Amino acid sequence: MLVVFCTKGALSKGCQEVTRAFTLMSATMKLKQGSFLWYLYLDKLYCLLSVRNVKALLEYFHLLDVHHNNTLNDVLFYHFLHHVTSWNRTQIMIVFNMLDWNAMGEIGFDQFYMLVCILLAQQNHLEEQFIFRHSRPVFELLDLDGELRIGAENFHMYNFLFNIKKQDLRELYHDFDITGDRRLNYKEFKLFTIFTMDKYQERQKAEKDKDKGKKDLLKKKRLHHVNVSLKQFLGINVSESRL
Amino acid sequence: MEEKPFKASLGSHGSDKSSPDNDIRNLWTRSTLSQPKLNVPRSSVGENSDMEGGGISLKSRRWYNQKAGRDSDGGWEERDDGEDKGSFKQEDLNESSLLELELRRASSLGSRLGEDVDSVTDTEMSSSESSLSISKHTPHRAYWMEQQNRLPLPLMELMENEALEILTKALRSAAPLLGRPCSCSLP
Numbered sequence: 452m453l454v455v456f457c458t459k460g461a462l463s464k465g466c467q468e469v470t471r472a473f474t475l476m477s478a479t480m481k482l483k484q485g486s487f488l489w490y491l492y493l494d495k496l497y498c499l500l501s502v503r504n505v506k507a508l509l510e511y512f513h514l515l516d517v518h519h520n521n522t523l524n525d526v527l528f529y530h531f532l533h534h535v536t537s538w539n540r541t542q543i544m545i546v547f548n549m550l551d552w553n554a555m556g557e558i559g560f561d562q563f564y565m566l567v568c569i570l571l572a573q574q575n576h577l578e579e580q581f582i583f584r585h586s587r588p589v590f591e592l593l594d595l596d597g598e599l600r601i602g603a604e605n606f607h608m609y610n611f612l613f614n615i616k617k618q619d620l621r622e623l624y625h626d627f628d629i630t631g632d633r634r635l636n637y638k639e640f641k642l643f644t645i646f647t648m649d650k651y652q653e654r655q656k657a658e659k660d661k662d663k664g665k666k667d668l669l670k671k672k673r674l675h676h677v678n679v680s681l682k683q684f685l686g687i688n689v690s691e692s693r694l
Numbered sequence: 695m696e697e698k699p700f701k702a703s704l705g706s707h708g709s710d711k712s713s714p715d716n717d718i719r720n721l722w723t724r725s726t727l728s729q730p731k732l733n734v735p736r737s738s739v740g741e742n743s744d745m746e747g748g749g750i751s752l753k754s755r756r757w758y759n760q761k762a763g764r765d766s767d768g769g770w771e772e773r774d775d776g777e778d779k780g781s782f783k784q785e786d787l788n789e790s791s792l793l794e795l796e797l798r799r800a801s802s803l804g805s806r807l808g809e810d811v812d813s814v815t816d817t818e819m820s821s822s823e824s825s826l827s828i829s830k831h832t833p834h835r836a837y838w839m840e841q842q843n844r845l846p847l848p849l850m851e852l853m854e855n856e857a858l859e860i861l862t863k864a865l866r867s868a869a870p871l872l873g874r875p876c877s878c879s880l881p
Contacts, residue, residue, distance in 0.1 A: 487853050507845055507853070514857035530864040534856070 454505045456565050456588045480611065482574045486535045487511055493571045498581040500568065508567060512560050522557035536570065542611055549592055549609070565592075569612060578614045579651040583644045589613070590640050600634040619647070 482489045491504050500508065515527055523531065525547055532543045550562040558566075565588065572581035582589050593605045606620050615623075627639045627646070635643065845853075 487849075487856050490849075490852075507849060510845060510850075511853045511857065514853055515860060517861060526864050526868050527860070530860050530867070534860050534863070 454500055454502060454564065456499075456561070456568075456585060479614065480570065480573050481537050482570060483535050483537075488535050488567060488570060489574075491567070491571060493568060493575060493577060493581075495575075495577065495580070498568060498572055498577055498584045500564070500571075505564065508564065509560065512563055520557065522555075522559050523563065524557050528558055538611070545608065546612070549595075552592075573612070573614060579644075579647045582613060583648040586641050586644045587637070590637050598634075600632070600636050601640060602634045 487507075491500065491508065493500060512523075515523055515531060517527070518524075525544075528547050529540070529543050532538055532546065533540075536543075538546070546566065547558065550558050550566055552562070568585075569581070572578055590601065593601045593609060595605055603620065603624060606615055606623070609615075623635070623643050624633065627635060627643045629639055630636065
C-alpha cells in the first residue's frame, strides 16, 4: 500500500531574484549516508513510500516537531535539510517557500512527505519517473504565481530539485509550447512528462541491450575458444590414430 | 513496560485482588500460563481480568481494545494483513470452543466464593487441558499484536539520535535570539 500526495492550491509568490541566482546552478543533491532518510526507499513504479515507511517517517516528523504543532518552522526545517542533504541555505529556503503553499511559515506533514519523496527520487535517479507519475502536484509546485502556467524561470529555479538539464528545457519550450505563449499549461507540461518518460525508458532499454550485447560477445568469445581447443584436441587425436 | 510475574494456579484469585495496579499489558504474560485464558477474544480480555478481580482500569482496557482493533484493520503492510487474516480465521475456530470454556469459568468463578479452592482448581484444570492443545498454536498473541505496532528499536534509536543532533543545532542557532522582540532568523 502506498501513500499518495495531497495537492496544493495555487498561491501567488514572486521569486524572480532567486530565479536569477539559480539559473546556472545544477548541483546534484546527495543524502547523507547513514541518515534516516538514506534508509528509506521509493516504490520504483509509483515513486511513493509504503505505509511502513510513512509510519516511520511520521514518527521521525513528530520527533522533530518539538513544539507539538504537527508542523516544522523555518529554523527546524533548515537544520533538518542542512543535516541530511548537501544543499546550501538559499536552496533550502527556496524549497521551504515552495512547500509553504499556505504561507503559514510552517511545514506540515503532507508537505514534508512530498519533500522526502522528491529527495529520494533524486537520490535514486528517478526524477523523470517521479515527474511523470506526479505531474499534477509537481506542476502546482512549479506554478509559483498561480496562473496555471509555468515559465522558463520557474524551471530554472527548481533545476536542482528535479535535475532538468538546460538542453531538455530548450527542447521543452521549443517542442511543447503549443499555444506559443512561452509558458506551459498543464496539458503541455503533461505531454512533456510523457515524452521525458519515453526517453528515460528508451535509455534504460539501450543500457540493457548494451549490457546484453557485452554478455553475448563474451559468450561468443568463450565458445570460440572452446571450439578452437576442441579442434586442436581432435586434430591431435586424428594424427595419433593415423600414426 | 513492567511485567509482573503471574501465578499459574487459578487459586491465586486472592493475590490478584490484592494487586489492583496490574497493568492490562501484563495480560500477555498471564495468557501463556493460564490455559483457559489463551486465545480469548479481544473484547473479553478486559472482562476476564475483572472477573478475576484484577485491578485493571477501564481506561487501559479501552486502550487495549482500541489498539487491537487498529491492528485488525491492517495498520501494517498487506503481507502482514494476510498473515493476520490467517491467524484470525484460526482464532474464529477456537473462539466458539473458548467461549464455552469462558462461560464455564465464569460460572466457576462466580461460585468460587463459597467453594473449596481445590475443587475449583480441579474443574478448571480439566477444562484447561482441553484448550491447551489449541492454545499452543497461538502463544503470546496479545504481545505480538502490540509489538507489530512498534517500530524496530535500532530504527528508533537512529531516528532519535538524528533528531537530537538536528534539534541541538537548531537550538544553538536560535538561542542567542531567544527573548528578543524579532523572530528567529537563520544562520
